[in-house]
Amino acid sequence: MSATGTPIAVITGASSGIGAATARHLAAAGHHVVVTARRKDRIEALAAELTAAGHLATAYALDVTDRAAVDAFAAELDRFPSVNVLVNNAGGALGADPVATGDPADWRQMYETNVIGTLHVTQALLPALTASGDGTVVVLSSTAGHGTYEGGAGYVAAKHGAHVLAETLRLEIVGTPVRVIEIAPGMVRTEEFASTRFRGDEEKAAKVYEGVAEPLTADDVADTITWAITRPSHVNVDLLLLRPRAQASNTKVHREV
Ligand code: NAP
Secondary structure, three states: OOOOOOOEEEEOOOOOHHHHHHHHHHHHOOOEEEEEEOOHHHHHHHHHHHHHOOOOEEEEEOOOOOHHHHHHHHHHHHHOOOOOEEEEOOOOOOOOOOOOOOOHHHHHHHHHHHHHHHHHHHHHHHHHHHHOOOEEEEEEOOHHHOOOOOOOHHHHHHHHHHHHHHHHHHHHOEOEOEEEEEEEEOOEOOOOHHHHHOOOOHHHHHHHHOOOOOOEOHHHHHHHHHHHHOOOOOOOOOEEEEOOOOEOOOOOEOOOO
16 A cells, blocks of 8 residues: 555556556556556656546556566565555567477567566565555466467467466465456457567458457456456455457457458
């Protein structure tokens, strides 16, 4: 809580998509949001927008793969009386190549961001979350953390890692006042996810959503995250998997063409 009793929520990867939407939703739900990502200009603009709307928001530039930077960030948070919520959202996919030809560098980078990044920030903030007496760790995995699809193995492997991190942490810290919530979305149309995956090839990125009536939006996922966080403290939403109605599985998508 802040000095005024406002809960503090840290969100990684808040410079776009689901992370930015989650910051807006958690701020509206009464949290002081600490928004982090590598692109300083974007998180500063988001913090300014939220502050202008009467919310409490602080921006902090952070690369979750940089352990020293994450530790310095955790030390910086000592100025708050406590940290109540951590949303591990930073992550994403790179490439959609088959196992036979996938680039090991892409696989490494996805593991570094989605798994090691989540590990870094969770380890660094767990003492403060525990000391708060009522902490919540959210891990944004994916339906890719629960089943595979052709061309997705590098991302699928990384998101399975994020899922295992969440599930194991929940076992290990049971009895402490910290919940571990995993949110696993299916197809979400955000501005950057597919474009990053295909390295700026907007044609390929658009194909991901082609003919799909209503993919999930960043707001849909942010709403779900905020719902899970705002349940009473003794209620632990272990795992919430959500998809658009048009997507029955990772490989079965209804397209109107
Ligand atoms: P996005 O718009 O591409 O956002 C990714 C965010 O992660 C950005 O804010 C980016 O900010 C940040 N990020 C990337 N690498 C980082 C690093 N090393 N350190 C700190 N921040 C980093 O994607 P999104 O769709 O909102 O996805 C958000 C999360 O949901 C990801 O974990 C993604 O895997 C997951 N997810 C997405 C979907 C989907 O269909 N879109 C489905 C299921 C799960 P900077 O570049 O400024 O650092």
